[in-house]
Amino acid sequence: MSGLPVLIGGSEVDELLRYQDLVPRLEAALGQFSSRTGEVVQPVRTILPLEKYSGYLGVMPAYIPQDDVLATKMVSFYQRGEGSSMPNHQATVLLLDPERGALQAVLDGKAITDKRTAAVSAIATKLLKPARADVLCLLGAGDQALSHYEALTQMFPFKEVRRDGRRAARTSAVAPGA
Ligand SMILES: NC(=O)C1=CN([C@@H]2O[C@H](COP(=O)(O)OP(=O)(O)OC[C@H]3O[C@@H](n4cnc5c(N)ncnc54)[C@H](O)[C@@H]3O)[C@@H](O)[C@H]2O)C=CC1
Numbered sequence: 001m002s003g004l005p006v007l008i009g010g011s012e013v014d015e016l017l018r019y020q021d022l023v024p025r026l027e028a029a030l031g032q033f034s035s036r037t038g039e040v041v042q043p044v045r046t047i048l049p050l051e052k053y054s055g056y057l058g059v060m061p062a063y064i065p066q067d068d069v070l071a072t073k074m075v076s077f078y079q080r081g082e083g084s085s086m087p088n089h090q091a092t093v094l095l096l097d098p099e100r101g102a103l104q105a106v107l108d109g110k111a112i113t114d115k116r117t118a119a120v121s122a123i124a125t126k127l128l129k130p131a132r133a134d135v136l137c138l139l140g141a142g143d144q145a146l147s148h149y150e151a152l153t154q155m156f157p158f159k160e161v162r163r164d165g166r167r168a169a170r171t172s173a174v175a176p177g178a
């Protein structure tokens with residue numbers, strides 16, 4: 001490996017990932033994933049159960065030969081008790097040089113996970129939403145609720161947003177009108 005991998009922290013990832021860029025790129029990547037010509041090499045993710053701690057570790061490698069992009073995400077997620085201040089999801093994304101297998105970058109995967117999941121929901125909403133639907137309802141008020149609120153209100157002109165659920169003690173999420 002020549003040099004150390006670049007480290008990209010959560011706030012930088014958050015700043016760099018804009019829904020207006022992320023949504024079209026993800027839509028293209030989903031198309032590549034679904035194509036019959038195998039444009040994305042992505043085995044089913046490995047999930048390692050951590051029964052003792054009510055948690056899981058997921059490992060999710062993928063390679064896009066056309067773009068020569070090789071990466072893997074590692075995500076841990078836990079069933080936390082009510083009022084726990086510990087995070088329920090933590091993630092890291094590793095970017096590698098596909099030719100040499102060398103590690104190029106280590107990215108905080110939490111913001112990537114929050115935004116990617118919401119961006120995919122926004123794509124599904126674009127394809128499935130009836131034209132007359134103008135009220136957005138969010139179930140829960142955690143990290144995903146916040147990222148979905150941001151993605152969906154940036155992409156669609158909802159007249160009203162309703163939310164259900166309490167804010168988790170450990171999250172910084174502030175759903176609308178909180
Ligand atoms: N498919 C994917 O790629 C991803 C899926 N997830 C999943 O999305 C879900 C939410 O994740 P986060 O927002 O990060 O969790 P979080 O812990 O930050 O938020 C969960 C929210 O749901 C609320 N809630 C729990 N039970 C409820 C109920 N019965 N009715 C209404 N609200 C309820 C909690 O009070 C909390 O506000 C989890 O199941 C998580 O595993 C999260 C990240 C990625």
Ligand SMILES: O=C(O)C1=NCCCC1
Pocket residue numbers: 075077089113
């Ligand atoms: O893909 C992910 O990232 C996750 N999927 C389901 C559970 C939490 C994280």
